[in-house]
Amino acid sequence: MNAIEALNKPRWDDHDWGPLPPLTRDAEAEVCVIGLGGTGLSCISEALNLGATSVIGIDAVDVAAGAAGRNGGLLLAGPVDFHHDAVERHGVERTLAIHALTERELATIQQETPGIVRVTGSLRIAETPEELADCGRQFTAMRADGLAVEHYDGPEGRGLLFPHDAVFHPLKRARALATALRSRGAQLYGQTIARSIEPGRVRTESGTISARHVIVCVDGKLEWLFPELLAEVRTARLQMLATAPQLPIKYDRPVSTRYGFDYWQQLEDGSVLFGGGRDKFEADEWTTDDAPDAKVQEYLEKRLRERLGISTDITHRWAASVAFTDSGLPIARELGGGVFVVGAYSGTGNLVGAVCGRGAAQLALTGENTLLAPFQD
Ligand SMILES: Cc1cc2nc3c(=O)[nH]c(=O)nc-3n(C[C@H](O)[C@H](O)[C@H](O)COP(=O)(O)OP(=O)(O)OC[C@H]3O[C@@H](n4cnc5c(N)ncnc54)[C@H](O)[C@@H]3O)c2cc1C
Numbered sequence: 503m504n505a506i507e508a509l510n511k512p513r514w515d516d517h518d519w520g521p522l523p524p525l526t527r528d529a530e531a532e533v534c535v536i537g538l539g540g541t542g543l544s545c546i547s548e549a550l551n552l553g554a555t556s557v558i559g560i561d562a563v564d565v566a567a568g569a570a571g572r573n574g575g576l577l578l579a580g581p582v583d584f585h586h587d588a589v590e591r592h593g594v595e596r597t598l599a600i601h602a603l604t605e606r607e608l609a610t611i612q613q614e615t616p617g618i619v620r621v622t623g624s625l626r627i628a629e630t631p632e633e634l635a636d637c638g639r640q641f642t643a644m645r646a647d648g649l650a651v652e653h654y655d656g657p658e659g660r661g662l663l664f665p666h667d668a669v670f671h672p673l674k675r676a677r678a679l680a681t682a683l684r685s686r687g688a689q690l691y692g693q694t695i696a697r698s699i700e701p702g703r704v705r706t707e708s709g710t711i712s713a714r715h716v717i718v719c720v721d722g723k724l725e726w727l728f729p730e731l732l733a734e735v736r737t738a739r740l741q742m743l744a745t746a747p748q749l750p751i752k753y754d755r756p757v758s759t760r761y762g763f764d765y766w767q768q769l770e771d772g773s774v775l776f777g778g779g780r781d782k783f784e785a786d787e788w789t790t791d792d793a794p795d796a797k798v799q800e801y802l803e804k805r806l807r808e809r810l811g812i813s814t815d816i817t818h819r820w821a822a823s824v825a826f827t828d829s830g831l832p833i834a835r836e837l838g839g840g841v842f843v844v845g846a847y848s849g850t851g852n853l854v855g856a857v858c859g860r861g862a863a864q865l866a867l868t869g870e871n872t873l874l875a876p877f878q879d
Contacts, residue, residue, distance in 0.1 A: 510793050512572040513744035513775055513818040514673035521564050522680075522692030527709045531558040531689070533866065534704050534713035536696045536727075539570025540672065540852060541844060542719035543679045544607075545859030546688050547614065549717075552867045557688045558711055560704070564692040566676035568792075569721055572822040573852065574742060574765055574777045576756045577611070577668040578624055579604045582830045582848040584636075584762075586643035591830065598647060599876035604853040608668055611856065615678040620770075622755040624667035627659040629760050636761070637661045658757050669756050669767055672852065699727065701839025715866035717842045719859050722823025723790050724833065724845040735825045735833060735846045737790045740780060741798045743806070744818040747772035752810075764805060773817070776806045794821040824849055834858045834877045842866055844874075 522538075533549045535542045538561035549557050561567060580601040581588045588597040612619045628634035641662055644651040654663040684690055694706050699718060704711040718727060725732045749772040756767035764778030779801040780787045786797065799819050806812050825846035827833065832854060833846045842865065844858035854877075861873030871878075 509819045510821060511818055512673065512742075512820045513773060514571060514575075514671060519565070519677050522561070522690050524693040525560060525691040525706055525709050525711070528711070529558055529689070529709060530712045531556040532713065533557045533715045533717065533863070534711045535559040535717045535719060536699065536704065537561060537719040538565045538676075538680065538690060538692075539568050539719065539721065539855070540566065540676055541570070541721070541855035541859035543676055543683060543859070544856035545717055545719050545844075545863045546683050547679065548860035548863035549867060550683065550686050550688060552863060554863075554867060558713065559683075559688060559690045560694040560696060560706065560711070561692050562695040565680045565690070566673050569740070569822040569824050569851065570676055570855075571673040572742075572820055573672050573740075574756070574775060575669045575672050575767060576624060576758070576765060576850075577608055577619065577670055577852055578850060579608065579664070579667060579853065581854065582850045584626075584640045585647070585649065586640050588830075589643055589647070594647060596876050600854070601649065603857045603873060603876065605666065607853045607856050608666075611670065611675065614682070615675050618675045618678065619668050619670045621666070621668045623663055623665040625654055625658055625661055625663055625755055625757045626762070627654075627661040627757055627759040629659075633761060634660055658753065659759070661759075663755075667756070670852070696727070699841060701841055715840050715842065717844070717862045717866060719844055719855075719862070721845045721847055721851055721855065722792065722825050724825045724843070726790070728837070728843060731833060734827055736788060737823050737825050738780060738849075739787050739789050739792055739795075739821050740777065740824055740849060741794050741802065741821040742775055742777035742819070743799060743802050743816050744776075745774045745806070745812060745814040746817050748774060748812060748814040766810065774806065774810065774812055774814070776802050776810070778802065779805070790823060792821050792823045794819045824851065831877050832858055834861060834874045836865065840866070
């Protein structure tokens with residue numbers, strides 16, 4: 503392990519967490535959820551809301567050990583594509599349905615875990631005249647479809663302001679939700695790897711879980727669990743860094759630029775988190791390796807220094823895996839026999855993932871499909 507890899511710790515971890523116990527015996531439940539990131543936890547929450555009599559959740563490591571606890575903390579409404587691009591790819595009805603579901607999810611997260619979301623709005627800032635023209639197209643399409651957007655011209659640059667977007671502390675959110683779910687009766691286990699997943703049965707090294715519904719909520723490396731998804735899903739590494747607190751606060755809202763490939767936000771204590779750069783080293787970043795690497799980290803540091811003019815020390819560098827699809831729509835379906843799979847959010851899964859987790863619980867327990875349908879062909 504080199505020096506950069508050894509630093510692989512997200513800014514979010516305040517170490518205020520006792521790890522989940524491992525599963526140590528055979529067990530039985532109505533619902534078994536695999537993966538305890540934001541998606542799996544939202545799935546369990548919805549399963550309990552819908553009256554599931556017993557729910558077991560397992561994670562190979564612990565709560566939000568993957569991208570769910572290692573991301574940028576941006577809560578952006580809508581699908582991964584900009585609105586006008588999404589309308590072109592998926593049609594206006596489906597795009598607006600996804601937008602409405604993600605906005606509703608933002609409200610649900612605020613209710614479920616108060617004090618963790620800040621509704622700041624978010625900025626899309628253009629880096630070139632072409633990108634500014636693209637912001638213009640996005641503005642026109644969003645206004646035409648009744649969505650909130652404003653032109654923006656400020657210290658960050660020129661572009662668009664989305665007033666309803668937000669930021670959150672992703673790891674605190676996941677840990678708070680996991681604690682609440684355990685007190686509602688969900689049995690959650692860490693250090694428990696699903697070695698085989700079949701209808702009605704999940705085998706781990708320390709016990710077999712029998713369950714009527716099995717719901718897999720995994721984003722990055724999903725193709726490892728289901729090789730049959732290899733043609734649809736591809737894993738990439740996303741990377742970030744964070745600085746020591748730098749005051750006064752210069753950025754009230756998260757910013758994304760270069761068509762969303764770079765992004766940053768400043769936390770309330772003044773630390774700046776900067777992520778992105780994947781497109782600059784694309785061939786190397788299609789990888790299941792989830793440790794930060796020197797090339798992308800150098801790029802992020804250069805952008806932090808030159809674009810933002812920040813010279814403060816860097817305290818954290820980290821990476822995690824996420825999965826992409828060609829369509830930009832997630833994998834969200836029943837594979838058969840009561841096994842459901844949701845994942846592959848193409849880089850923005852904080853809201854869409856939670857919607858899909860809830861949708862999988864809804865489909866499994868009620869047969870209704872109002873939440874997953876907009877994501878399905
Ligand atoms: C650097 C970075 C920045 C990002 N920024 C943003 C952002 O600002 N906004 C946004 O919306 N999205 C962002 N994303 C994407 C977002 O983090 C993810 O899409 C989302 O968190 C996925 O959550 P999840 O719960 O679906 O999956 P994961 O976080 O992948 O969780 C899956 C869990 O399943 C467990 N698991 C895997 N295999 C097994 C197994 N066999 N048995 C048991 N458990 C298993 C893992 O340990 C993991 O805890 C970012 C991602 C990264 C990496």
